[in-house]
Amino acid sequence: MSLRRLAARLLILTVFCLSFLQGNVSAASKDATISAKQNDRMVVISGETSTEDPAYVPLLVIDARGQAIYFQDVVGKGAPFTVSFEIPDEVAKGMAVATLFSKTKTSHSFPIRSISQEHEKIKVTFSITGYKGEEIFEKRKLSVEEGISVFQLLQYASELEDFPIEYEDGNQDGHDVYIVSIDGLAEFDKGPKSGWVYKVNGEGPQVAVDRYYLEDDAKVEFLYTADLGKTELGENADSSTIIYQISSSTLFDNAMHQLQYTSTGEQIVDVVMNVLYDLTVLNEEEQQKHMPDVATLFQAAHERAATMIAKDADAVSSVTINERQVKELLEEQAIFRIKLGEHLVNMPRFQPFLTELKPTLVVALPNEESLQSAELFFDEYAWKHLLLSKVPVIAAKGNWRTTITPVQPSNSHSLSYKFRFHDGAEQSKQLENLQTRDGKDPFPLTSGYRITTTQPAAGLIAIDWPMSNTIEAGMWPTLYQRPNEQGQWLLTTTYLQVAKNRVTGKIGTHTGDVAVLAIEPSYQDLWELPAHQSWIKEPILALSAIGVMEGQGEGTFGLNDPVTREELLETLQQLRGGDNVDNPAMTQKIQTPLKRVDVAQLLVKESGVSQEVSKPMNVFVDEKEIAPEAKAATQIVLAKGWMTGRSDGRFDPYALVTRQEIAVILYRYWKETAGVKKE
Structure with missing residues (x-):
């Protein structure tokens, strides 16, 4: 078992126990303290626990990549402690964080620097330009360790030229660092929109400086801006960003930004695990509040692993997708799921989110107002691979998403889907x-x-x-x-x-x-319903809006009017997408009303579902009143959720069906056949 996995497992078990114990003690009379530093190949950590801590307190050290490199219980009850450990070979250089899970969690960030000259080196070009082009650090090539972050590079440059830097680290954990000042030039010194931005290879990443790891031959620039970076970075510096709906949590907001600048499955997993490690130290109630955002994070990370980035374009963007690209991206996504699963072995709370993830290919389009249209071209073999693998394709532009699910082979060498985005004036016209x-x-x-x-029947389209x-x-x-x-x-x-x-x-x-x-739709009798029957409104409004049920004249729906066989059959035809023709049966009262058992049989027949029932799911007090030939249909509509029994335990098979009752039944039928999950 790796050190990281062992530490994570111990951390989760210990912290949950600690949270329980801490909930039963009074406020600490003396806060805990901690400090850490590197001494050659060793890290030395010292401090004191709180007087209100339990007998033992967990101590965890995480390196710059979020890997747990050391775990130990230290003596609690206000006792001083000093521990040391040898730095593992696989440690990531940079700002490490030592955290003491005391009554009040206490952390200390410290740098882990090179311990030998045997590590791989990379060459990067670096410069710092101040206000109005002032040269603070002359553009030059530097030899640095592989895997260094932009923040570490800035620190290294400040040591070389002996200029000061100031930064903010809100959580004191070495992550999500914000640069306040370089060489005495600080944010807001030159106006309310002034401050420091940075570029890598000519682009402005929307991610904290400590989260961006550099590769060989990278070109890094720090620039002082007076207009929030518009001059230095341009209006569309982050043009292919996919937007996901999350809460206002800084933790998740930062993680979403970080995902946009990951390039490997391992980096994506690191982003997710950093968030989960932070969540494990929260109490049960706080963790539960974040679960919707965790689900969104898993989805975003999974999609990122198989995302194609479309090239920027002024008005039109086109993407050609071949079989090799599809296979490579889906393989990378599968590796991501496996690696994340390995990390979640001891985190059962988050495992269900992983099982929900299904293979998906994503095409990220430029998120620019000027983009008027985009076209996806699939070669014959790429489409075939997606079809056989049952993999949908998501075209995403900012927070606009459209999914195409292949259902038929391509009948030509190339199949395309084109999307046109209309502005307000075009739409009004x-x-x-x-x-x-x-x-x-x-x-x-x-x-x-x-x-x-080019081939309408090839794929099914879903909108979001x-x-x-x-x-x-x-x-x-x-x-x-x-x-x-x-x-x-x-x-x-x-x-x-x-x-x-x-x-x-x-x-x-x-x-x-x-x-x-x-x-x-507006019906007087609908709005006069008492409060305890307000649940009837939604089905009637929905079916009326799509034109499959209409009022009975004089602004009423006819809630208690009976329903006929002809009326139900025509409504079912329209729900299947039949023509919305004038229907006299919808406006004229016909004297052949339907019974509940008739509705059950008609729904099952028209839906085409199997009428075989292995064993009855529901037993009613009036079970014997249901005709033998109708019992299977009755059980099916109950299992499907289309119909329910009465509150007194009866199915009431021969009761007449009213228009309000059939509206509720058809609404459930419509939602279930449309693939909507039951609430």
């Missing part, structure tokens, strides 16, 4: 002739897009788009589509979800212009 079902002006929820392909407007209570998101600019807008029955200012849904093979609009 497009929607001029669109007539919504409620007769109101279109209310778009997202920007406008056009999706076209940011909202440009807020959906109000009583509105429902709907998808309108037209094949081209001359075509007519058609309302589809695509199930869309709105959450966290995003719209998601599976739109199948729909291509052409796509518009996501909010529809607001």
Whole structure:
């Protein structure tokens, strides 16, 4: 077992025990202290524990790459301690952190420098330019150790030329360092937007200086800016960044930035593990608050391992994807999953997030307002490999994401998908002739897009788009589509979800212009429902918005009116994507109402699901009243969640079905067949 894995395992077990013990003691009367330094091949750590600490307190040392290189319990209860250990050969040089998990966690950052001259060297070019071109460190080549960070390089240069640097390290852990001043020139000295930025190989990374590790022949520049770096870095220094929704946590925000500048699976794993190590020292409640962000971090890291970066473009970006690229990226992603899994052996809380990750190829498009369109070209063998491997492709532009899942082989040497991004003026012009079902002006929820392909049946399309407007209570998101600019807008029955200012849904093979609009059906009897029946509103609003159910005239829905077989069959046809034709059965009261058992049988027949039931899942007090030929269908609709029993334990098979009840049943059926997970 490696030192790092052993330390991580001991840390997790010990810290959780310590957290429990600490929850039962009073505030410390004397704070713990700690200091550490390197002495040739040894590290010496000394200090005192808190008087309110338990008998033993964990001490952990992590190197500049986040590897645990030393773990030891020291005597608690306010006792002084001194420990030393030999530096492992595999240690990463740079700022290490010694942490004492006392009543109040105490850390000390210290440098681990070269212990021999046998390590690999790299050549980097380095310069520092101050305000208005003032030369602070003349551009020159330096010979430094492999794996050095930009921050370590700056420290080395300051020692060479004997100029001071000031920096902030909020957590005192040697990570996420911010440069405040170089050679006496500090942030804000030349205005409210002035300060230090840096570039590597001509680009401005959006990651802390200690997180960017250099490779041979790198060109590093520190520059003083007066306009937040716009002059030095340009408006689009980070043009291919994929944006993920996370909380305002600095820990996760920094990790997302760091991912954009990783180039290997090992570096990606390091970013994730640094976050998880920080989380393990929190109490149970605090950890639980961060779980949604952990899931997003795992997703982002996994996607980063198989991401192609599209080249910058003024208005059009095109990416050609071949089989070799696909295989290499998916292999790198698989290695990432394996390596991360090895690190999570002793972290069971985070293991479920790993099992949720499935192979995915990502194409990161330039996140620029000027980008009007992007096109992905797949060669025949690349598409075949994705199809056989069942791997979807995500095209991402900032926080805009569209997924293509291959379902048919390419019928040509090259298959393409093209995306057009419409601005507000273009979208307004497009929607001029669109007539919504409620007769109101279109209310778009997202920007406008056009999706076209050389082979529509080759892939299924799913959207995950940011909202440009807020959906109000009583509105429902709907998808309108037209094949081209001359075509007519058609309302589809695509199930869309709105959450966290995003719209998601599976739109199948729909291509052409796509518009996501909010529809607001209005029925007087719906709004008069008592509070305990408010859950009925959503199914009725949803089905009315997509046009498969309508009111009964005079502004009412007809909540308690009966439903006929003809009415249900036509509604099911429309849910499957049939034409929204005028339906007299929807507006005229027909005298052949349906019973609950009839609905169960019709739903199962129309859905095409198997009617074989291995054993009954539900037993009702009126089980004997259900006809033998209907029992299988009854069990299926219950298992699928389309129908439920009564609160008194009956299925009530021969009760008449009302319009409000059928709306709820069809809504559940629609969501389940659209692949929406049960809540």
